[in-house]
Amino acid sequence: MLFKRVTTPHIGWYGLGSMGLPMAMNLQRYLFNTQEPSLTYYNRTISAGGPLDELGAVAATSLSDLVEKCDIIFTMLANDKVVTQSVDTITKSDTPLDKKIFIDCSTVHPDTTEHVSKTLSALGAVFLSAPVFGGPAVAASGCLVFAIGGPRPPAVDICRYIEGVMGRKVIECGPEAKNASLLKIGGNIITLNMMEAVGEAQVFAEQTGVGTSAMEELITESFGPIAGGYSNRLTSGIYAPPLGTRPGFGVSLAIKDAEHALSLAKGVNARLPGVEIAHGNMQSARDYAGECLDSSSMYGILRMEAGVSFWNDASRQG
Structure with missing residues (x-):
């Protein structure tokens, strides 16, 4: 699959737990400083996005709305069940997924990663697994270590939203997403x-x-x-x-x-x-x-x- 570069991509974020919120805040700060479109976010408890609102991020009305509006979507979710349910919601929406890029930072079983990768790839999307090393304090400081697995051109391109933004290091795990997991x-x-x-x-x-x-x-x-x-x-x-x-x-x-x-x-x-x-x-x-x-x-x-x-x-x- 060829990666279609988007000149000014709209970035989305789903999942504002103890890790997701500080990561999303650092990403929004970067987008603001580089004068790129503001981060669009969604969370099941939407009020958790208050700190993001203060930084200029914009809330979506639903996960489907988030995916429709964004070219690149980061997810940071609690467990395999939530990740799988989210993918089911995304694939059942009417939004075309062709060339959209999904980066999942959740810690899930490699079988879950492989299932998600195959499901989204079959619909024309690009999927990257990008779990992180470090706790909430490290996330807040932007010093996480990321492991990234998936197609190389998108993986390399996505690094500009990671290194020096949310993380201090990216470890490349090759073209198979499950290897990062x-x-x-x-x-x-x-x-x-x-x-x-x-x-x-x-x-x-x-x-x-x-x-x-x-x-x-x-x-x-x-x-x-x-x-x-x-x-x-x-x-x-x-x-x-x-x-x-x-x-x-x-x-x-x-x-x-x-x-x-x-x-x-x-x-x-x-x-x-x-x-x-x-x-x-x-x-x-x-x-x-x-x-x-x-x-x-x-x-x-x-x-x-x-x-x-x-x-x-x-x-x-x-």
Whole structure:
């Protein structure tokens, strides 16, 4: 399929969760500064777009309206089911999809990515998988790492909306979109193991009297700001935020990511013992304290196993 370059493309965005909103805000700032058409966005809870409105972005009335108005559409959605439902909505609309470009930044199973790619490509659209590495704070700073899989000419052209805008680096994963999803899940294996290890170290530090401050300084200085950031989620209480607030990265999303990794590993006869432990602890945390938890809430279970409360002094208390 040839890629038809659009001189002044209209960019769309669907999905304004804890990652999607800061990413979309950075993209709108870029479009404003380069005097390109404002970002058009849609979200199931449209009021979430208030910060985008303040930056000059424009709300669409529906997902179909968004697709009709835009040449390039980014999506950042919660899970495979939402991604699949969105594609069903798009394909059932009357809007021709020929040469439109869809870039999905969601973390989904490679089978979902492949299904979406085939479905949209069959209707003349271009599909790129572009999952990201980094949490909400990294998204807000525009320093995410993107993995991109899909047809090369569009993938290269799209990078101008990514590098220096929403991300600091793009890792090319070749012409198959599902390879970007595979790389993302591989990265999640590292992330989950790191969060589990940091939680274990902090419980050890607290129980032995070393202290969480000294341990956090060691983690940051020896293992870098990412590991230090995970430690800060624990010591600042972010692992269990106040009820009714939005966790940095919800525990159910992290459980979904762990299950994708475990499923794929099983299919190639590989074991992920660290992910198995993290997955079990996250499930236990959710069973104990509900949905309003960060992915790092495995720490609460590690605390309980050490004979202390799930909650620390900085977290909510129930």
